[in-house]
Amino acid sequence: MRTRRDFLKISAAAGGGLLVGFTLPGCDLTADFAGSASADHALDAFVSVDTDGRATIVIPVPEIGQGVRTSLAMLVAEELEVDWSDVRVTQADAGDEYGPHQRAAGSDSVRAYWDPLRTAGAAARRLLVRVAAQRWNVEPASCAVRNGEIRHAPSGRTIGFGDVAAEAAGLPPDRGPSTADLKRPEDFRIIGIPVRNIDTPEIVRGEVDFGLDVRVPEMVCAAVARCPTYGGTVDGFDPAPALAVPGVHRVVRSPSVGDPEHPYVVEGMAVVADDTWTALSGRDALEVDWNPGPNRDENSRRRHRLGRSGVDRPGEPFVDQGDVEAALAGADRTVEAEYQLPMIAHVPMEPMNCTAHVQENGCEIWAPTQMPAVVRSSVASRLDVPEDAVTVHVSRVGGGFGRRLSSDFVLEAVGIARQLDRPVQVVWSREDDLRHGFYRPFSYHRLTAGIDQGGHLVGWRHRQAGTSRYAFRDDHPARSEFFAGAFPVGIVPHFRQEYTLVESNLNVALIRAPGHNALAFAIQSFVDELAVAAGEDPLAYRLDLLEERQVRPYDEEGEEVYDSDRLRGVLELAGERSGWGSPSTAGRGRGVAAYFTFGTYVAHVVEVSRPGAGEPLCIHRVTSAIDCGQPVNPAGIRAQVEGGVMDGLGAALHGEVTVENGAVEQSNFHDYPILTLDRAPDVEVVIVDSDAPPTGAGEPPYPPVAPALANAVYAATGERLRSLPLDM
Amino acid sequence: MTVELHVNGELVGIDVPPEMPLLWALRDHLNLKGAKYGCGRGLCGACTVQVAGRAVRSCVVSVGDVEGREIVSAEGLDGGDEVADAVLRAWDEEDVPQCGYCQTGIVMGAVDLLRGDPDPDDEAIDRAMASYLCRCGTYVRIRRAVHRAASYLTSS
Numbered sequence: 001m002r003t004r005r006d007f008l009k010i011s012a013a014a015g016g017g018l019l020v021g022f023t024l025p026g027c028d029l030t031a032d033f034a035g036s037a038s039a040d041h042a043l044d045a046f047v048s049v050d051t052d053g054r055a056t057i058v059i060p061v062p063e064i065g066q067g068v069r070t071s072l073a074m075l076v077a078e079e080l081e082v083d084w085s086d087v088r089v090t091q092a093d094a095g096d097e098y099g100p101h102q103r104a105a106g107s108d109s110v111r112a113y114w115d116p117l118r119t120a121g122a123a124a125r126r127l128l129v130r131v132a133a134q135r136w137n138v139e140p141a142s143c144a145v146r147n148g149e150i151r152h153a154p155s156g157r158t159i160g161f162g163d164v165a166a167e168a169a170g171l172p173p174d175r176g177p178s179t180a181d182l183k184r185p186e187d188f189r190i191i192g193i194p195v196r197n198i199d200t201p202e203i204v205r206g207e208v209d210f211g212l213d214v215r216v217p218e219m220v221c222a223a224v225a226r227c228p229t230y231g232g233t234v235d236g237f238d239p240a241p242a243l244a245v246p247g248v249h250r251v252v253r254s255p256s257v258g259d260p261e262h263p264y265v266v267e268g269m270a271v272v273a274d275d276t277w278t279a280l281s282g283r284d285a286l287e288v289d290w291n292p293g294p295n296r297d298e299n300s301r302r303r304h305r306l307g308r309s310g311v312d313r314p315g316e317p318f319v320d321q322g323d324v325e326a327a328l329a330g331a332d333r334t335v336e337a338e339y340q341l342p343m344i345a346h347v348p349m350e351p352m353n354c355t356a357h358v359q360e361n362g363c364e365i366w367a368p369t370q371m372p373a374v375v376r377s378s379v380a381s382r383l384d385v386p387e388d389a390v391t392v393h394v395s396r397v398g399g400g401f402g403r404r405l406s407s408d409f410v411l412e413a414v415g416i417a418r419q420l421d422r423p424v425q426v427v428w429s430r431e432d433d434l435r436h437g438f439y440r441p442f443s444y445h446r447l448t449a450g451i452d453q454g455g456h457l458v459g460w461r462h463r464q465a466g467t468s469r470y471a472f473r474d475d476h477p478a479r480s481e482f483f484a485g486a487f488p489v490g491i492v493p494h495f496r497q498e499y500t501l502v503e504s505n506l507n508v509a510l511i512r513a514p515g516h517n518a519l520a521f522a523i524q525s526f527v528d529e530l531a532v533a534a535g536e537d538p539l540a541y542r543l544d545l546l547e548e549r550q551v552r553p554y555d556e557e558g559e560e561v562y563d564s565d566r567l568r569g570v571l572e573l574a575g576e577r578s579g580w581g582s583p584s585t586a587g588r589g590r591g592v593a594a595y596f597t598f599g600t601y602v603a604h605v606v607e608v609s610r611p612g613a614g615e616p617l618c619i620h621r622v623t624s625a626i627d628c629g630q631p632v633n634p635a636g637i638r639a640q641v642e643g644g645v646m647d648g649l650g651a652a653l654h655g656e657v658t659v660e661n662g663a664v665e666q667s668n669f670h671d672y673p674i675l676t677l678d679r680a681p682d683v684e685v686v687i688v689d690s691d692a693p694p695t696g697a698g699e700p701p702y703p704p705v706a707p708a709l710a711n712a713v714y715a716a717t718g719e720r721l722r723s724l725p726l727d728m
Numbered sequence: 729m730t731v732e733l734h735v736n737g738e739l740v741g742i743d744v745p746p747e748m749p750l751l752w753a754l755r756d757h758l759n760l761k762g763a764k765y766g767c768g769r770g771l772c773g774a775c776t777v778q779v780a781g782r783a784v785r786s787c788v789v790s791v792g793d794v795e796g797r798e799i800v801s802a803e804g805l806d807g808g809d810e811v812a813d814a815v816l817r818a819w820d821e822e823d824v825p826q827c828g829y830c831q832t833g834i835v836m837g838a839v840d841l842l843r844g845d846p847d848p849d850d851e852a853i854d855r856a857m858a859s860y861l862c863r864c865g866t867y868v869r870i871r872r873a874v875h876r877a878a879s880y881l882t883s884s
Contacts, residue, residue, distance in 0.1 A: 063827070064827055065825075065826035065827025065828070065864045066826075067826070196820075196823040197823050197825060197826075199825075199828065200819070200820055200823055200824070200825055200828075201820050203825045203828035203831055203832075204802075204816060204819045204820065204824070204825065204828075204831050204832065204835055205762070205802060205803065205805065205806055205816070205832075206760075206761065206762020206763070206801065206802030206803050206832045207762075207803075208828060209761070210764070210829055212761075212764070212765060213755075213761040215759070215761075221756075246745070275752060275756035275757065276752050276755070276756055276765075277744075277748050277749060277752035277756070347863060348827075348829075348863055349764070349766050349772070349774060349827070349829040349830050349861070349862070349863045349864075350764070350766075350827075350829045351765070351766075396827070396828070397827060398764070398827050398828075398829030399827050399829060399863045399864060400827075401863075427765075429768055430766065430767040430768055430769070635823060639823075639826055639864075639866070639869070642865055642866070642867075642868050642869070643826060643864045643865035643866065644865070645865065646862075646864075646865025646867060647863070647865055650865075668767055668768075668769055668771060669767055669769075669771040669772055669861060670769070670771055674861060674863060675865070675867075676858045676859070676861065677853075677854060677857045677858050677860065677862075677867045677870060677871070678854035678855070678857070678858035680865070680867035680868065680871075682868065683868050
C-alpha cells in the first residue's frame with residue numbers, strides 16, 4: 001500500500017482553538033491534487049477544534065443533495081475521534097488548496113477525499129494528543145482517544161479536546177500521519193454507520209440558504225429576456241415600458257459569450273429592479289425585437305431523423321476488436337435492434353441563479369455551482385483579473401444533475417454586474433431554465449449481434465449516431481458518447497463501437513452519468529433481447545455472460561479497474577432480493593439491468609403491471625443492489641439509489657425536450673413532467689459489504705433504470721419498447 | 729402601497745403592489761425565505777405556506793388576496809401545533825431531504841393532509857402529495873414520514 005506523507009500547518013482558530021490545515025501533495029489518487037499551489041505552504045483548513053471541544057469541518061465539495069456535507073465530514077470525524085454530535089460543517093469557498101476535485105462531478109467526492117480527509121482528521125487528533133501527553137509527561141502512544149476525550153489508561157487521567165485545543169495551535173509543524181497510520185475498517189465507528197444528513201433539521205424548518213436565498217447589502221435583482229431561439233440576438237428594444245414599472249432601476253444589455261453560432265451565454269436584455277417580482281414584471285413589460293439568429297431552423301425531429309439514417313451506414317470506429325463484419329457474416333444467426341433516446345433537461349428544483357458583485361479590483365460571487373474552481377477561473381479570465389481577486393462563495397445547491405457544471409449562468413451575472421455599482425442577483429424563471437439550458441444529447445443506437453450454433457455471442461456491433469457534448473470541444477479526440485471500458489467490451493471476441501456525429505447546434509452538455517445514461521438503455525435492452533432470442537431467462541443469461549472474470553482498467557478518472565465479478569455480484573443480489581424466478585402475480589413482469597459507472601456497480605430489478613387500456617403503467621417496486629466499495633454513509637447511499645431510481649423512471653416515462661424553429665417547445669412542469677409521488681414505486685436497496693476503496697453513488701444508480709423498466713414492460717406485456725420516453 | 733400581512737403570529741406592513749405574489753413578498757420583503765420558487769405556476773408545491781390553516785401555493789396568490797388572513801410559513805411551523813410537531817419530528821427521524829429545496833413546501837402539504845386525515849392510507853397520501861414535486865426523488869421517505877407522523881398523532 002502506498003503511503004503518503006503530508007505537511008501540516010497549525011494555527012490558531014478565531015476562538016483560540018486549533019486549526020489544522022493540510023497540503024495535499026502526491027495524494028494516492030492523483031498527482032494533480034497539489035494543483036497550482038506550492039507544496040510547501042499552500043494550505044487551507046479542513047478542520048478546526050474549538051475551546052469548547054467542537055470540531056468544525058470544512059466541506060470542499062458543493063452540496064447538491066448527494067450528501068457530501070455529511071459523508072465528507074464523517075471521514076474527518078472518524079479519525080479525529082470527535083463525537084459526531086460535536087461536529088459542525090462549513091462550506092468552502094473556491095480555493096486551489098482543495099485540489100482539482102473541488103466539484104460535484106463524476107461521483108468522485110468520497111473517492112477523491114477518502115485519504116486526504118481521513119488524514120486531516122488523524123493529524124488533528126495527533127496534535128491534540130501530543131498536548132495532553134506533554135502535560136501529563138507521558139508517551140503519546142499511551143493515550144487513547146474517544147468521543148473528543150483523551151485518556152491515559154494507566155493513570156486514569158482524561159482531558160477533553162476543548163482544553164487542549166488552544167495549546168495544540170501553538171505546536172510546531174509535524175510531518176503528519178501517513179495513510180498507513182489510519183484506522184482499519186474493522187475499527188470504524190462512524191464510517192459505514194447510517195448517519196442522518198447533518199442539515200436535515202434546518203432544511204425542513206426553512207433555515208438553510210440556497211443560491212436564491214443569498215442576500216447581501218444593497219443587492220438588486222435582475223431577470224434577463226433572452227431570444228426564444230438559441231443564439232438569437234437583440235435587434236432593438238424599448239426600455240420605456242419596463243422602466244415604467246415601479247421599482248425597476250435600469251435595463252442593460254447582457255452580452256453573449258462564446259461562438260455566435262453556439263454561444264455559451266446567450267445575448268439578452270437584463271431588467272434590474274428592487275426585488276425579484278419587479279424584475280420579472282419589468283421583463284414581461286420590456287419590448288425587444290429579436291433577430292432569431294443562426295439556429296432559427298434548428299429542429300430536433302429533423303436532427304433525430306439524421307440520427308436514424310446515421311446508423312444505416314458505418315460510423316467512425318471507437319473500439320474495434322477482431323473482425324466484426326466477418327463474424328456477423330459468418331454467424332449462425334444475427335439479432336439486430338434499434339433504440340432511440342431524446343434530449344432531456346435537468347430541471348433542478350432550484351432554477352439557475354447567481355449573485356455577483358463586480359468592483360474595481362475584483363469580484364465576489366455567490367453561486368449554487370457544481371464547479372467552484374472553474375467558476376473562479378472563468379470569471380477571472382472574463383474580467384481580466386488575477387484569480388485571487390475573485391471570491392466564489394458556494395451556496396447549497398437546489399439540485400445539480402450536471403446543469404450546474406456549466407458556468408454560463410455565472411458569467412451572465414458577471415456581465416450584468418460589471419455594469420452596475422451594486423451586487424445583483426440574476427434569477428432565472430422555470431421557463432428560462434427549461435428553454436435556455438444545456439440538454440442531454442439525443443441518440444440513435446443500432447446493435448447487431450452474431451450468434452454461433454452453440455448459442456455464443458461471436459460478434460457485436462454497436463452503432464451510435466447523435467449529437468455529442470464533445471462536438472464543439474477540441475480537447476476531446478474521440479468526439480463521441482462511447483466509453484472504452486464498458487461491458488460488454490471484453491466479452492465478445494469480435495466487437496466494435498461506431499460513432500456518427502450528427503452536426504447540430506442544439507445545445508447539449510452533461511447530464512447525470514453522461515454518455516452512460518443513454519448507452520445503458522441501448523445495451524441492457526439489447527442484452528435482454530438476446531436472452532429472449534436464446535430462449536433464456538434474462539438474469540441467467542447475463543450471469544452466463546459474466547461467468548468468466550474480467551478485470552480491466554477503465555479510462556475514466558483515476559486508475560481503477562472494472563471487475564466483472566462485482567457486476568455479477570450486484571446482479572445476483574438484486575435477483576435474490578427481488579424474488580427473481582419466483583412466480584409473479586398475474587399481469588406483472590420483472591425486468592433486470594446492471595451497469596458500471598465511475599467505479600460503481602448497480603443492478604435494478606423493476607416490477608410492473610400490464611396497464612389497462614388508457615391507464616398509466618403501474619411500477620410496483622424496484623429492488624436495487626449497489627457495490628460502491630466501502631460504504632461511508634449507508635443512509636446517504638440508499639437515498640442516492642432511491643433518488644436515481646426516481647430520476648431514471650421519470651426520464652424514461654416522460655422526459656423529452658423538443659426544438660422547433662430553433663426554440664425549445666417545453667416551458668414548465670406541465671409540459672415537461674417529472675415523476676410524481678403517486679407513481680413512485682417502493683424501493684429496496686441492498687448495499688454490498690465491501691472493503692474496496694469507496695466509489696460514488698450519485699450517478700451510478702441512474703443509467704440502468706430505464707432499461708430495467710423497459711425490460712419489465714416487455715415481461716409484463718410482451719411489447720418491446722425501444723424508444724424513450726415510454727409515455728406510459 | 730402598504731399591505732398588512734399577518735405572518736407567523738405577527739402583523740407586518742410592507743410596501744408592495746397588492747398583485748405581488750405572496751411568495752415574493754415573503755422572500756424579498758419579510759426575509760422569510762423558507763418558501764421556495766420552483767415554477768411560479770402552482771405546479772410544484774415548493775412555495776406552499778399555510779393561509780387560514782390550509783396549504784396554499786404562495787406563488788399563485790397575491791398579497792392582496794391574503795391581507796388579513798393568518799399566514800404561517802416554514803419558519804413559523806415549529807411549536808405551532810401537534811400536527812406540525814409530528815410532521816417535523818417525523819421528517820427529522822426519517823431523514824427525508826436530499827438537496828432540500830422542495831422540502832418546506834412538502835412539509836406544509838403533509839401537515840395539511842394530516843390535519844384533515846390523521847391516519848391516511850397510501851392511496852390518500854398519493855392523492856394529496858402527487859402535486860408536490862421532488863427532483864431528488866425522496867418520495868419513498870416522504871411516504872414513510874407521513875406514516876410516522878400519523879403514528880405519533882394516533883398514539884398521543
